[in-house]
Amino acid sequence: xxxxxxxxxxxxxxxxxxxxxxxxxxxxLGDETRLRIVNLLLACDSLCVCExxxxxxxxxxxxxxxxxxxxxxxxxxxxxxxxxxYYCLKRDGGLNxxxxxxxxKFLNSEDLEKDKSNLEFRLLIREEGKCVVGFVAQKELxxxxxxxxxxxxxx
Numbered sequence: 001x002x003x004x005x006x007x008x009x010x011x012x013x014x015x016x017x018x019x020x021x022x023x024x025x026x027x028x029l030g031d032e033t034r035l036r037i038v039n040l041l042l043a044c045d046s047l048c049v050c051e052x053x054x055x056x057x058x059x060x061x062x063x064x065x066x067x068x069x070x071x072x073x074x075x076x077x078x079x080x081x082x083x084x085x086y087y088c089l090k091r092d093g094g095l096n097x098x099x100x101x102x103x104x105k106f107l108n109s110e111d112l113e114k115d116k117s118n119l120e121f122r123l124l125i126r127e128e129g130k131c132v133v134g135f136v137a138q139k140e141l142x143x144x145x146x147x148x149x150x151x152x153x154x155x
Contacts, residue, residue, distance in 0.1 A: 022095060028073035029103075033058060034066045036115055038089070039107045041076065042100060043116045044123065046086040048131040054141055055119045084131050124148040 029035060036056055040047060052063050067087055070076040077090040091097055124145050125133055136144065 024073040025075055025095070025099070028069050028075055031066065031069075033062065034070055035103075035107065036112065037063070037066055037070065038075065038100075038103060039112045039115060040119050041087065041089045042104045042107070043119060046079070046088040047119075048084045048086050050133070050135045051119070051122050051131055052087075054136055055115060055122050057138075060135065081130065086131075121145050124152075 029038065033056070037052060040052060040055060049060060049063055049067065052058075052067075053060050056063065067076060067078075071078060071087075074090055075096070076087050079086050079088065089096070089100055091100065122141070122145075125131075125136075125141075125148060133144070
């Protein structure tokens with residue numbers, strides 16, 4: 001709906017809708033936290049909010065706010081599976097595909113690599129590829145990951 005309103009306003013002003021949408025996409029990526037979120041989504045097809053919170057160690061309300069900005073700009077999409085909402089990159093547009101390819105290549109700072117490493121550990125808790133635990137305190141998260149590693153090493 002936001003795009004329709006923007007399109008009408010852009011038409012009145014004689015501005016191309018695509019230019020405005022592209023500007024929104026780039027504006028949405030102008031924040032470190034949102035780049036960190038996109039970096040995680042480049043590493044994993046879909047993530048629930050609690051996995052991002054535990055990985056990035058940022059409060060849920062901040063992650064949700066940033067996800068809404070990314071969603072409204074057309075960068076991410078959300079899918080509900082039962083209790084959980086999973087966010088993924090919206091790869092259906094040509095611009096998005098090129099943008100994600102570029103970002104995957106160039107988002108490689110030490111901090112972003114650490115985020116991906118933290119995500120790998122957090123994803124160990126998933127069961128059948130799904131989040132099952134919600135938000136977890138850091139101490140409890142470490143215990144759960146250690147237990148899962150032991151189980152994986154035994155098999």
